[in-house]
Amino acid sequence: MRRRTPAESPSKLSDVARLAGVSLSTVSNVLNHPTRVAASTRTRVEAAISELGFTPNRNARALVVGTTDSIGLVVFDLKNSLFVDIARGAQRRARGRGYSLQVGSSDSDVEQQAEHLRFFDAAQVSGLILAPMHDAPESVDRLRSHGRPVVIVNHDPAEANVCRVLVDNEQAGFLAVRHLIECGARRLGIVAGRRDLQPVELRVEGAHRAARESAVPVEVVEYPVDGLEPEYGDRMGSRLAALDRDERPDAVLAVTDMLAMTIISRLTAQGIRVPDDIRVMGCDHNTAAWGGAIPLSSVSLRGEALGEHAVDLLLDEIDDPAGHVHETITIGPSLHIRESTVGRPTATPPA
Template identity: 35%
Template sequence: MAVSVKDVAALAHVSVGTVSNVLNRPDTVSPAMADRVKQAIRELRYVPNDAARQLRMGQSTVVAFIVHDAGNPFFTDVLSSAETAAHEHGYTVLMANSGLDQEREAAHLGQFERQRVAGMLIVPAGDPSLAIDRMRARDIPVVLVDRVTDDPSVASVASDDRLGGALAAEHLVALGRRRLVFVGSARSLVAIDHRVQGAREVTRRAGLDLIQLETPSLTLESGVSSGARVAAMVRSGDCDAVIAANDLIAIGLEKALLSGPRPLSIPEDVALVGYDDISFAAASVVPITSVRQPRAEMGRIAVDLLLREAALDGGAVREHVVLAPTLVVRASTDPNAPGPSSVTSA
């Protein structure tokens, strides 16, 4: 059975109010009295209920961060940066994973809402308006992360995914690639749609088509499972370059294309560009060219916006920060880039 503040008070032969003062206002208690209470706390191994205590004091030191894919190193990097920034201001970050499931996201929102967190960072799995309305009703500041929005009532920070998709396509077209395929989709993720749009604008200007292959998820496994389709398109002459929706898919594709009874060469047979520039992209058998998102900057800015959000009134216009991605060229598109230019498997 959990030890309560009443148990501490009984052992120390003081009132519950005195125990509360020792925990929250130690300057109001005599040193001798405080020592008795602290000794009782140690003997009983009492752990204060921080959540309840913070509610009574009208404040919290917890910031919630809901992402839609905790298995993607991109989001763990953003989280790490956000946690560092929050710690500098005396806050702790708790993460939850929606798995691109909007019902699961809503359950997380309800849990954090009941805990009265100090603020909410959300990488939304779908339409974020419900989350925004729920948190605003509780006066809990909200910032959208990795989601571009023009909603003046909510702050946001994201990378320019249209530009990122365009950078990938421009690079491939400049290399002489003419049959580009975009691998990866997620119906509820605006970011992926924007990457496709950016790439398609470039191919359209060049008089080329962009084929999109749907995937059930944005995981490494989806990349591997798409390998056979991409390999068949390469061999039939329908594909000479691939833009992957993220690096996990790119890594899975590379693994599939370089293996099996009829392996292909990268980049000779097909060039490959990923997205996010997670550390595993550079460490792949053929280092993967990738669109780098400024992850650390995104996490830091998200916390900064959240702190500013807490000081704004309901009618104020929130800030939207859009960060510019860059292209990191490696051996999966350029044989002269650092690392092996092509690898095949027997």
């Protein structure tokens, strides 16, 4: 059978099956679940597809089986590079396994998050990855009742029969403060925006644990702010700069890099030297903070690894829903030390 020309009617699934000498279900498995088909049979079917120029009708498939070859990802806020990294890792892994990734950002809005989930459900994606800051049990239950697996990333829901991929946020806060103490901090300020958000609360808990376990006495002062947006860091920087020297912390941990960066900007504008007068530490390893006048020390939450593991768990459940067992994967953070806590390296004079 020769390849059809564009002027002729397109090939059908039955044409592929006839040419390859297999059943329709075998062709469907090659297209949708290739690991279920023997290599020799898969090769024969793929050769028939190539010879006929067959293109699967994804819309028709969605109507028949109730899913597409797409998966959805809904993140808390794409202004935060952690969620950009999660999306990047998820997209790379999904593409490698034959799926496309559709991304939505809730922009820190719970209702917008729910709208994205409803849209992806109506679009008949094969499954969903959700990177929220709050529990969303009703949305998760609805998706699962429609046969769409869900994986939760960077948030440990109180009650949800789903896979989870977590970063150890408590350890992230611990690593950050232990580094500041090792640098000589004795009066530590924690800029803790949005303590109602689980990852933020865990980072603050880890910061306090590091102070408690320190071999030297450390005073910890929390400076609450109303949000995680840069404007709150700017306000806190002004507040810290206005303090008398004996009231001012000698080191500050901000629960996100964006807060830390704007604190540094405001402090330096007010004549406060970083890190000579105040060491400043971030926590989420935002790529925007790596350069600039004062590169920021931070803790990486390894967002790309979070996204990759989430796709693996999701597709494992999609491929074998009956045999799938839910897992929780926890990824450890890593410390990255830069000038905002240790200063600029002294140049070695020429010999």
